[in-house]
Amino acid sequence: MIRALLAVLLLTLTACGSAGPAPVPAGPPVGELRIGMQEYRFQLSAGTLRPGPVTVVVTNAGSAAHDVVLEQDHAEIGRSRVLAPGGRQTLEVQVGPGAPVHLTCTLTGHAEAGMHTSVDVAAP
Numbered sequence: 001m002i003r004a005l006l007a008v009l010l011l012t013l014t015a016c017g018s019a020g021p022a023p024v025p026a027g028p029p030v031g032e033l034r035i036g037m038q039e040y041r042f043q044l045s046a047g048t049l050r051p052g053p054v055t056v057v058v059t060n061a062g063s064a065a066h067d068v069v070l071e072q073d074h075a076e077i078g079r080s081r082v083l084a085p086g087g088r089q090t091l092e093v094q095v096g097p098g099a100p101v102h103l104t105c106t107l108t109g110h111a112e113a114g115m116h117t118s119v120d121v122a123a124p
């Protein structure tokens, strides 16, 4: 009984593991990523990026200010301005193969409230 319960718990944890709080569409690696920012999460247009140059379109769809910093292997590869509600910015970032890109909002308390996620990057 306890074993079965543990198995279910483990499956649940695995299911919501690295994909972050918002569901991400499955599909082939893409060279353009749209990021929607809300209180307090990132909504991504794709789950896997193509290594190389990637266009990132950041839109603040929320009602508070937000920003996004993109990091790969602990190095910053891109950063938006702090965007007011309705604000939008397009970034060109260079993405390396294989390692996930981590997205974080740097405004106080936002990452802790859930504004962090990651997106996979395909192998070369």
Ligand SMILES: [Cu+2]
Pocket (backbone or CB within 6 Å): 065, 066, 067, 105, 106, 107, 110, 111, 115
């Ligand atoms: Cu934020």
